Amino acid sequence: MDGGFNTRAIHAGQDPDPATGAVIPPLHLTTTYKQDGVGGLRGGYEYSRSGNPTRTALQEALAALEEGTTGLAFASGLAAEDTLLRTVCEPGSHVVLGGDAYGGTFRLISRVAAPWGVEHSPADLNDLDALRSVMRPTTRVIWCETPTNPLLNIADIARLAEFAHEHGALLVVDNTFASPYLQRPLTLGADVVVHSTTKYLGGHSDVVGGALVVGDDELADRLAYHQNAMGAVNGPFDAWLVLRGIKTLGVRMDRHGANAACIAEFLLGHPAVGSVLYPGLPDHPGHDVAARQMSGFGGMLSFRLTGGEEAALRVCERARVFTLAESLGGVESLIEHPARMTHASAAGSPLEVPADLVRLSVGIEDAEDLLADLDQALA
Numbered sequence: 001m002d003g004g005f006n007t008r009a010i011h012a013g014q015d016p017d018p019a020t021g022a023v024i025p026p027l028h029l030t031t032t033y034k035q036d037g038v039g040g041l042r043g044g045y046e047y048s049r050s051g052n053p054t055r056t057a058l059q060e061a062l063a064a065l066e067e068g069t070t071g072l073a074f075a076s077g078l079a080a081e082d083t084l085l086r087t088v089c090e091p092g093s094h095v096v097l098g099g100d101a102y103g104g105t106f107r108l109i110s111r112v113a114a115p116w117g118v119e120h121s122p123a124d125l126n127d128l129d130a131l132r133s134v135m136r137p138t139t140r141v142i143w144c145e146t147p148t149n150p151l152l153n154i155a156d157i158a159r160l161a162e163f164a165h166e167h168g169a170l171l172v173v174d175n176t177f178a179s180p181y182l183q184r185p186l187t188l189g190a191d192v193v194v195h196s197t198t199k200y201l202g203g204h205s206d207v208v209g210g211a212l213v214v215g216d217d218e219l220a221d222r223l224a225y226h227q228n229a230m231g232a233v234n235g236p237f238d239a240w241l242v243l244r245g246i247k248t249l250g251v252r253m254d255r256h257g258a259n260a261a262c263i264a265e266f267l268l269g270h271p272a273v274g275s276v277l278y279p280g281l282p283d284h285p286g287h288d289v290a291a292r293q294m295s296g297f298g299g300m301l302s303f304r305l306t307g308g309e310e311a312a313l314r315v316c317e318r319a320r321v322f323t324l325a326e327s328l329g330g331v332e333s334l335i336e337h338p339a340r341m342t343h344a345s346a347a348g349s350p351l352e353v354p355a356d357l358v359r360l361s362v363g364i365e366d367a368e369d370l371l372a373d374l375d376q377a378l379a
């Protein structure tokens with residue numbers, strides 16, 4: 001499917017149904033498919049763990065958006081990550097993990113993969129000397145998130161891809177925070193893109209899902225084999241919901257970014273706020289790299305309160321338009337306290353986050369209502 005990003009989001013993998021002309025891909029709620037004689041499969045479909053047309057539509061759309069050749073959809077972001085790790089690692093393999101990776105990714109690698117003999121080292125992905133010192137001959141993967149959660153750090157994808165390849169490792173980029181609308185890691189040299197489609201791709205806080213996208217056919221075949229063999233696929237309705245969300249990804253991301261920029265500006269000038277972490281701000285340490293590799297700065301923003309943890313908790317509790325909840329990437333604005341909520345399990349680890357930090361997932365409501373809400377919550 002050719003065309004610009006928004007055209008691909010609406011049409012890739014989603015041709016009108018040949019049987020009926022249905023403009024929207026049908027929801028194929030079937031586990032099995034009639035064979036025209038033994039082995040006479042129609043379109044390759046045999047059993048819905050192995051393949052389902054609604055999932056195929058989503059997978060083709062994901063590949064087109066990330067400019068990869070193959071997309072694979074899963075029951076959750078972590079199911080996608082697990083399938084990837086078990087495909088490219090074996091006992092004795094080593095994974096290098098960016099300093100403030102998603103807590104669930106850290107847990108999967110450090111608690112679930114480790115007992116099976118997969119070793120890991122945390123590293124600052126912006127410090128190539130530090131990175132070089134943790135690389136081993138067995139390093140299979142450098143795992144990168146950019147922007148990170150919840151500190152909004154930025155890593156240079158093109159530079160990391162080159163570094164990983166010099167060391168015979170794959171660069172995996174978790175692109176959940178940026179979404180393919182703002183950043184396409186495969187075009188910068190990354191080998192695998194990971195998504196929690198639960199977030200911006202689904203976009204409406206009503207479906208949990210995950211995805212992998214690659215551009216290499218050999219790796220795609222191995223991942224597809226494991227997708228079927230391990231079976232952590234999403235159901236057709238979940239695939240359909242993500243597909244529907246994807247159609248408006250571009251307009252949603254534009255509004256998420258515009259609202260977040262307004263809020264960053266407002267918070268910068270507020271006396272109760274010590275610092276604002278948003279890559280769109282010119283003095284953010286990753287601003288230049290973000291400006292180069294992203295086409296916008298997204299809807300995630302964190303800030304620290306001069307009044308410490310107590311002030312941070314109070315803002316979270318007083319917000320009204322911002323809903324106090326975990327997760328992110330939906331049309332509604334959310335507020336949370338990472339140290340006690342999403343990142344509570346990181347307490348005491350290298351991933352611990354400051355207690356005076358508040359994270360916002362800025363939604364697409366009217367900016368003035370969001371600003372008024374933060375103003376009263378900070379008062």
Ligand SMILES: *Cc1c(COP(=O)(O)O)cnc(C)c1O
Nearest residue numbers: 076077078102174176196198209
């Ligand atoms: C939510 C999230 C995940 C995990 O995805 P699930 O769909 O919750 O399994 C992974 N990475 C990032 C950056 C996330 O925000």
